[in-house]
Amino acid sequence: MIWIIGNHGMLGRELQELLRKEGLETIGTDLEVDILSRLSLEIQFQKCQPDWIINCSAYTAVDKAENDREYAYRINEEGVGNIAWVAQSHNVPLVHISTDYVFDGTSDIPLTESAATSPIGVYGASKLAGEELIRKMCNKYFIIRTAWLYGQFGTNFVYTMLNLMKSKPSLKVVNDQKGTPTWTKDLSGLISRIIGSNSRDYGLYHFSGEGECSWFDFASEIYCQGREKGMIQNDCTISPCSSDEYPTAARRPSCSLLSKEKVKTNFQFGIAPWEISLNQFLEEIKDAQ
Numbered sequence: 001m002i003w004i005i006g007n008h009g010m011l012g013r014e015l016q017e018l019l020r021k022e023g024l025e026t027i028g029t030d031l032e033v034d035i036l037s038r039l040s041l042e043i044q045f046q047k048c049q050p051d052w053i054i055n056c057s058a059y060t061a062v063d064k065a066e067n068d069r070e071y072a073y074r075i076n077e078e079g080v081g082n083i084a085w086v087a088q089s090h091n092v093p094l095v096h097i098s099t100d101y102v103f104d105g106t107s108d109i110p111l112t113e114s115a116a117t118s119p120i121g122v123y124g125a126s127k128l129a130g131e132e133l134i135r136k137m138c139n140k141y142f143i144i145r146t147a148w149l150y151g152q153f154g155t156n157f158v159y160t161m162l163n164l165m166k167s168k169p170s171l172k173v174v175n176d177q178k179g180t181p182t183w184t185k186d187l188s189g190l191i192s193r194i195i196g197s198n199s200r201d202y203g204l205y206h207f208s209g210e211g212e213c214s215w216f217d218f219a220s221e222i223y224c225q226g227r228e229k230g231m232i233q234n235d236c237t238i239s240p241c242s243s244d245e246y247p248t249a250a251r252r253p254s255c256s257l258l259s260k261e262k263v264k265t266n267f268q269f270g271i272a273p274w275e276i277s278l279n280q281f282l283e284e285i286k287d288a289q
Contacts, residue, residue, distance in 0.1 A: 002195060003050035004028040005035065005083060006057030010154035011097060014184040015056065018192055030057075035079035041086045052195055053087050054095040055080065058127070062101070063249040065122040072126045080130030084137040093140040093202070095191055100147035100179065100208075102128040105253025112259045113145075113204045121250040131204075140202055142194055144187070147208045147256050148218075151184025152285060157215070158278070161222045165236040175216035175240030179256040180208040183277040193267050201266045206258035209274030216240040218274075225279055229286050 002019060006012040007028025019026050027048045034040040035057055059065065059075035080096065087094035101124030102117045119125040134141050150156035164171055190207055193199075213221070219238050226232040243252070263269055272280075 001048055001050045002026045002052045002054060003048055005055045006030060009056055010151045011184045012056035013153040014151050015188040015191060018188045022192060035082055036074060038082045038085060041082055045086050045090060050092060052093050055083050056097055062123045066249045069122045072122050076126035077129035077133060081133040084134045088138045094138055095142045096134055098131050098143050098145045099127050100145055100256035100258055101253060103253055103256060105255050108255055110257040110259035113206055113262055123250060142202060143204045145206050145258060146182050146187055147179050147258060148181045149184060150181060158222055161219050162226055162231060165223055165232050168236060170237040172239050172241040173216040173219040174243050174246060175214045176242050177252055177254055178212055178214050180212055181218055181274045182208040183281050186272060186277055190269055193269055205263050206260055207263050208258050209277050210271045211273045212257055221275055221278060225282050229282055231286050
C-alpha cells in the first residue's frame with residue numbers, strides 16, 4: 001500500500017493515476033488529514049498501514065509566502081516534520097518532494113545534491129527547513145528536488161501561457177531566469193521506479209527535464225508547438241524582457257539548473273529533453289483545450 005499525501009495537487013493526482021495504472025495499491029489524502037496534527041496522521045496510518053509514504057503536499061505560493069511566513073513554515077517545516085515522525089515511527093520509507101528554490105541561483109552550472117544551499121525567499125527557506133527535519137528524523141527517505149513543474153492537473157505556466165496566447169496579440173516573458181521545465185508525468189515515473197524497485201538507495205536527489213531554457217524560451221516553445229497542434233489559432237508575438245520589468249514579491253533564482261547524474265546512475269532512469277516532454281503533454285491535453 002502506498003499512501004500519497006496531497007493527492008489533490010498537480011503532482012499528487014498525476015502520481016496516483018500512474019501508480020494505479022501500474023497495478024500498485026494506493027490511498028490518497030488531502031486536507032481531510034491534517035499534516036499539522038501527528039494524531040491525525042497516526043490515525044490515518046493505522047487505517048491504511050502503508051508500505052510507503054509519499055508527501056506531495058506543500059505551501060507553494062511563492063510570492064504570498066513573503067507575507068505569510070508563519071503559515072508557510074508551518075506547512076513546509078512543521079507539517080513535514082510530523083510526516084517524517086510517522087514514517088520513522090513505523091520504519092516506512094518516505095518520498096518527499098522539494099524544490100530548486102533552496103538555492104540562490106548564482107551558479108551557472110547544473111547543481112549536484114552536495115551543492116551549498118542558500119534560499120533567497122521564504123518559500124525556499126521553508127522547504128529547506130522541511131528537508132533538514134527529514135534528514136534529522138528519518139533513516140529511510142528520498143528527498144527529490146525538482147523545478148518548473150507543470151502537468152495536467154491544476155494551474156501552471158503551460159496553461160497560463162496557452163490561455164494568454166489565445167487571447168492576446170503579444171506577450172512579454174522574462175528571459176533572465178534559466179532552468180528546466182519538468183512534466184509531472186516524468187517525475188511520477190521516477191517515483192514509480194523507486195517504489196517498484198523497492199530501492200534502498202536512500203538520500204537526496206535532483207530531478208528535472210533534460211536540457212535548459214529561460215522562461216521566454218519555454219513560452220516560445222509552447223507557442224510553436226501549440227500552433228502546430230492547432231491549439232492556438234491566432235498570431236501572438238512573444239518578446240523577451242528582464243525580471244526588473246515584472247517585479248514580484250519574492251525573488252526567483254536566476255539560474256536553477258539541477259544535475260541529474262545521481263538519479264540516472266542509481267535508478268538507471270532515462271530523462272527526456274524538456275521539449276519532448278512538453279510535446280507529449282500537449283498531445284495529451286489538446287482535445288480538452
